[in-house]
Amino acid sequence: MVIRDINLALIIALTALLLLVPLTGDRFYIYITSLFMIYSLFALSYNLLFGYAGLLSFGHAMFFAVGAYTTALFTLKVLRDPLAGLVVGVLSSIPVALVVGFLTLRHTRVYFAILTLAFGMLVYALLVKWRSVTGGTDGLIGIPKRGVVIDISSPTAYYLFILTFFTITTIGLYLFIKSRWGLLVRALGANEDRLPFTGRSPLFIRLYTFLVSGLTASLSGSLYAIFMGVVTPDIAYWTFSAEPLVMTLLGGASYYLGPVLGAFTFIILTTILARYAEYWLLLLGLAVIAIVIGFRGGLGGMLVSTFYTVRERSGVWIRWRYSRLKI
């Protein structure tokens, strides 16, 4: 079988590469790559709203937090099983997406951004104040990796658990964007005002995009809870909503895998800078500004333009038999 779709080919190649990580046996690599996959899913879910549907959200962390806390509460109080906790955590985002979406999606642009920020902070306040359930600022600890259905307590097992969901979701989201439903999402982002005159309600498209995005973000939150074993309200704070935006801008919002590249860069930058520099946040900010201003289309855009420049200058015409990278 020959895969002609460049994005699918890249996802499969990335999965193959990620499968090699546990072979190193290095816990740090396993830890950092697991975090990369979780953040990638979070950033991909964000880019569905931002890059494809043209909706700038400042409250996306609410889905991450709802997924993480529901998984934590379910596994600690109902059934000690990470898989069951994950399923419940993901499903918990449905009512949140529908209610918040219904109340915010009639508005667009800055109004939508501010409303999502408000709802995000509402979730944060709830997590901090409702101590008896959420543990307040201490959060919830002891989220199990070993359960009645599955046991992912070893680093390799939880790594493969995360990788499985990472691959399935990355392919699933891509197929969604390529589907007729995804075409309407891309049309919404391209020219929202035109959609009603092609017989489509923009509100309905926004709502199902918000739902799919929320489901994916809560999946990343649930995986995070299981992976870390602890959840605190920080993951609902508005600054955490800005992280997938930064990752998306770093990697390139107009490329499907841009957010994945952005998440990788973000994690590398934060890990290296935090280790060696005192004012690492300042350096991170400068690095983000340099990449966003310096490379149109983020690092994804830079890689693509480098490919074309090399091809042109080398005089070697590489036959391109793949689909377009940009979708």
Add this chain to the structure above:
Amino acid sequence: MEILKVENLSKSFDEFKAVDGVSFSLRELEITALIGPNGAGKTTLVNLITKKLKPDTGRIIFRGVDITKLSPHSVTRLGIVRTFQVVSLFPTLTVYENLKVAALASGTSTKEIEGIMSDLRLEKFKDTRVAQLPFGLQKLVELGIALALKPKLLILDEPAAGLTYEDRKSLIRMLKDMGRRITLMVIEHDMEVVFGLADRIIVMNKGKIIADGKPEEISSNKLVREIYLGEG
């Protein structure tokens, strides 16, 4: 048979009456041109019919259904389709994808989309993003979207604007042919297009209809010549 009936339609923007008590009806498979000087209220009238704007007063009946309070997408699904004065497409999508977005609402098949692209000579641009196309081709894509929606009434807002002489000629031929299957309403400034195409002409000025009739009646109408053609 009557396809559209507009009754006493009005729309004001603050003190300015853009459309002022307009009433008319369109007959099925008739090509009607809506003309008038700039600011006459033509585009506002189209915006009211296609629900881009809400009227202050009046009713719009389409094929016996009162559509006055419907949303733009519902009206489009009923069969009133429009193009825009300033080309309005999905710039990051390809030509095929632009037509496909429309086809998803109307049930137009892939084969039919390919047929539309072939009729408009857009096949070789099928996979090109429309933002990369020249203006004339973008106009054709706009028409392609409209056709993919399987319109019963197609309202074209200045379809010939910005086109070359040859393109205008070919547009007239295309629209004449289209007029045998679809009721057309064309807003146009180009009198060559208007008189070469229309079975009936409605003339607007200052938000009101000042003349309505066959092209020969309009061309000899003294008031029209005074107001619109600038003859004293």
